[in-house]
Amino acid sequence: MDTSDNTSTFRFDDAILHLGTASSTVVRAFTWDQIGDYAELAAPDGAAGRMVTMGRQEADWTSWERHPAGEELVLLISGRVDLIQELDGKEHRIELTAGTGVLNPPGVWHTSDVHEPGDALFITPGMGTEHKPR
Numbered sequence: 001m002d003t004s005d006n007t008s009t010f011r012f013d014d015a016i017l018h019l020g021t022a023s024s025t026v027v028r029a030f031t032w033d034q035i036g037d038y039a040e041l042a043a044p045d046g047a048a049g050r051m052v053t054m055g056r057q058e059a060d061w062t063s064w065e066r067h068p069a070g071e072e073l074v075l076l077i078s079g080r081v082d083l084i085q086e087l088d089g090k091e092h093r094i095e096l097t098a099g100t101g102v103l104n105p106p107g108v109w110h111t112s113d114v115h116e117p118g119d120a121l122f123i124t125p126g127m128g129t130e131h132k133p134r
Helices: 032-048
Strands: 016-019 024-027 050-057 063-066 072-076 080-087 090-097 101-104 110-116 118-124 130-133
Touching: 016 032, 024 032, 032 050, 072 080, 072 090, 080 101, 080 118, 090 101
Parallel strands: none
Antiparallel strands: 016 024, 016 050, 050 118, 063 110, 063 130, 072 101, 072 118, 080 090, 080 110
16 A cells, blocks of 8 residues: 555546545555555544545445445446435435435445446545445
8 A cells, every 4th residue: 555645646546535634645556455554544533534436336236335434425427326225224226327426324324236337436434334245
């Protein structure tokens, strides 16, 4: 995990941005295997820190996730997906098309069905994120 230079451009397909309370850090050449390292880097910011990622949405998600520490912004840049939230024990589907977004409330399980592949931007309270199989 490389966090050495925040002054040059970076690509979101292999990096994340940590928005902290005092400063922000670009984590380059990031892979999801390093999420534990990211959690350690972000720990001083607690629930106020945010992880900003952009991901290619090519297939339905294979798991559910939730973020107890705060709301998550999902902004679809291209493609078409249904974001599915579990509310009161029922699935609530929200269609997202290019340029539309939604806020996942704190602690709400969510997943996604992809109808047309595309890219999405996520601003996530990374602290305490949980996953479960779909």
